[in-house]
Amino acid sequence: MFKSHFDIRSQPGFGLITLFTFFALYLPIAALVIYSFNGAESLSRWDGFSARWFVAAWQNAAVQDAAIRSLVIAIWAAFLATIAATMAALATTRTTPYRGLTFKYALINQPLMVPEIVTAVALLIVFSRIKVWTGYSGLGYLVVAHTAFCIPFAYLPIRARLESMDLTLERAAADLYATRWQTFRHVTLPLLRPAVIAGFMLAFVISLDDVVITEFVKSGGQDTLPTYMLGQLRRETTPEINAIATVFLALSTALVVVFFFINRKKQ
């Protein structure tokens, strides 16, 4: 291997910065996990190891309710966002570049650029109007809102995969009598599958995690886990929210690991 002209690892202070970065990233998480096993009533005072707050959270009807709602919204939003993102990615890659294509990328990725609070307020206004007109106040609003901001997250990996895919493969399929649908079904989609799964998982985690938009859009009694936790902060806080956060962490880590192994088996 060549030694590059500029090896960042040999610069003064590199080790220190690395160490600091790792602490900044992982120390709070480590503290969160450790304190979720705190036996005390207080968030900050350590009083022996205990799993009591996990049990408490598990048995808390409000937590159960919010957790199920979070999962339902996340699954629906990720599912719908992945479909929309796949279609958007196909439409923006399987075409000859034209004026305005970059503008379309911007439109699709709008939720990444517009401050979330702006979208939240806007949705609050629009949805409250619709609620008045239709009388419907179910989970649909949250699913729609989550789908919208999940689309760019699902879109990015799918588009990246489509762009790197060899177009001659689709041409070869067409040459071998496949109709456009058959080409998609038998060639494009199978090759796209890892990216679609990645997009779905990203969207799922992003939806599960959302606070701002959910807080503004939800009707009464429609707490998700994050908004429930936020609500708890206004009252007395116990290590219960540490326990919930730890479960969250375990779940998202598990998702990443599962995805990693699915992908590795393919290759």
Place this chain on the structure above:
Amino acid sequence: MTETRTTAAHGGAIGMHGIKKWFGNFQAVDDVTLDIRSNEFFTLLGPSGCGKTTLLRMIAGFELPTEGQVLLDGVDISSLLPNQRPVNTVFQNYALFPHLTVAENIGFGLKMLGKPRSEIDSVVKDMLKLVHLEGRGGNPVTQLSGGQQQRVALARALAPRPKVLLLDEPLSALDLKLRKSMQMELKRLQTETGITFVFVTHDQEEALTMSDRIAVMSTGTVRQVGSPWDIYDRPAERFVADFIGETNFLEAEVVAVSGDRARVRLSSGAEIPATFPADVTPGGKVTVVIRPEHAQVGTPSPASVLRGIIREIVYLGTDTHFHIRLEDGTTFTVRQQNARSGSCGFSKDDAVGISLSDDVAQILRD
């Protein structure tokens, strides 16, 4: 549509009539008319950018001609989609489906046509045998060598028994030895299957070896169509003579014409017989072409039509190349076979005479 899809026992004939193709402001094909006969091994030969691949893609249906018609067995297929044409392609990079096995790749076309499982299985088995890949049906294509992938690509394109097989420089990624054996293999497959092969290459040797007929292309036009012999021995114009093999060009003056023969006077003053292509009317100053292997080097004598000085001798094992500076300053190359071992008997700066075999000069169209 169902008509054109039916499997054929004979190769299809392709007609290309007045084909023009523009990409924006760039004209890739300029008024090409070609007839490719049933069951022939036809090659489109030319340097890169000459429009040969564009023509191939128009037969496949990946490009539509801006003007003109593509006919298959007399039926206009210009507007049909690629999947509606009984024409299959072997791609330059093979384009095998990486998520499918060897057998699934080969059976893909038949599956898309909705053929029953049993038929697909039996055709795939035959195809594996045809391309010497028996027992490899279950392998992922990504584990095959370049040569094996090439054969899978061939089998995949042949399995639906197309009327015409298109091959887009399929041998360019293989090493020399493998390429030689694949050339023989392709010729064998073409003869065995009776399918019309349209082969695109920039390699003149490949074209000469395999083709029944060759179309030499340059800058979007067809310069000459003919058998390998026609193309090599009777080039119609300078580009063709120059592109195919090594050639000597000499300025000459026509002194007499009778039938398809002429007598021309070279700058040395010697008069030699020359033939000319049917569409050329010789008159005045012309260019004649003489292949290096049709001339002999000797000591200057009355039989020498040209004289010069050896500038360089290149020994190539089977033969020797003499680069000779003629009296008028032009360079002339002679290729002589090394019939016996030992030195050729000449050395650099020797004054030599060049004699020609009978009937080897050809007048070119300008």
